[in-house]
Amino acid sequence: MASVNHTKNGDFILIGLSSDPQIKLVLFVLFCLVYATSVTANVILIVITQLDNDLQTPMYIFICNLSLLDITFTSVTVPKMLIGLLSDHNYISYVGCFVQLYFFHFLGSSECFLLSIMGYDRYVAICHPLCYSQIIDKKACIQMALGCWITGVFYSFVHTILTSTLSFCGSKKINHFFCDMPPLLKLSCTDTRTNGIVILGLGGLAAGASFLLTIISYFYIISTILQIRSTIGRRKAFSTCASHLLIVIIFYGTIIVMYIRPQSSYHMEHDKMLSVFYNVITPMLNPMIYSLRNKEVKRALKKLCMTKRNQLE
Secondary structure, eight states: OHHHHHHHHSEEEEOOSOOOHHHHHHHHHHHHHHHHHHHHHHHHHHHHHHHOGGGOSHHHHHHHHHHHHHHHHHHHHHHHHHHHHHSSOEEEEHHHHHHHHHHHHHHHHHHHHHHHHHHHHHHHHHHOGGGHHHHSOHHHHHHHHHHHHHHHHHHHHHHHHHHHTOOOOSOOEESSSSOOHHHHHHHOSSOOHHHHHHHHHHHIIIIIHHHHHHHHHHHHHHHHHTTOSOHHHHHHHHHHHHHHHHHHHHHHHHHHHHHSSOGGGOOHHHHHHHHHIIIIIHHHHHHHHHTTTSHHHHHHHHHHHHHHHHHHO
């Protein structure tokens, strides 16, 4: 009992991605650039959508929510990871560990739900364009986006409370670059079978259902695109749809592989690499794929830059 209490009042040590100083330096520079690009691109997108009246549409409200989620989601883990790449021992307190765990799963699950809603939004816009304004108006859009955030709050609460009941009476070294459920279950000295079942069941329900809804939406979208008579129009629409679908598959695919599996198949070295994709890579790619290539966003960005230039002159 004394050992358990000592661990709960002490710090954990995040092992991180590598122990090699040269590799750590390279990773620090690389992830600094990726993180800065991700935050900058998403902030620019949020600013543009808020300042340009033409972008006050349901699609861009969803995209604005996605950008806000991406900024906060990647900021929960990446700054701490960067600190670890510059130090020999990356400590995190017991409370800090579970705060990080909560916000990671809150924001990550909210993004899962939001991506499925965005897929449905595009399905209605492309497959039923005449009914779009009646099905998804601004009020319904805000309610659906808010529902994603609220659902994420409760989803993460269940996992965090259940994981916080574990005891850690041995090593304090977490074989990961942030506090997550699989490495904490590996570290615990108590029975974790219930935790594993909940992760598998609840994670399967949330991520699996969201992914299935998204795939079904894109299936109908692609079927509709293939019926477009214009070759150029079909190619352009398919290119946009394919890039969206690729990001969705990377995000959902890595999450499903990470969490919807038995505890016996956890492999921390592989899991850390998978975590990099949905923690670092997809938050950077989302604004570029979903928005910054759009004509409306390019026009709004150009308009904003010209306004700022005129103000400076």
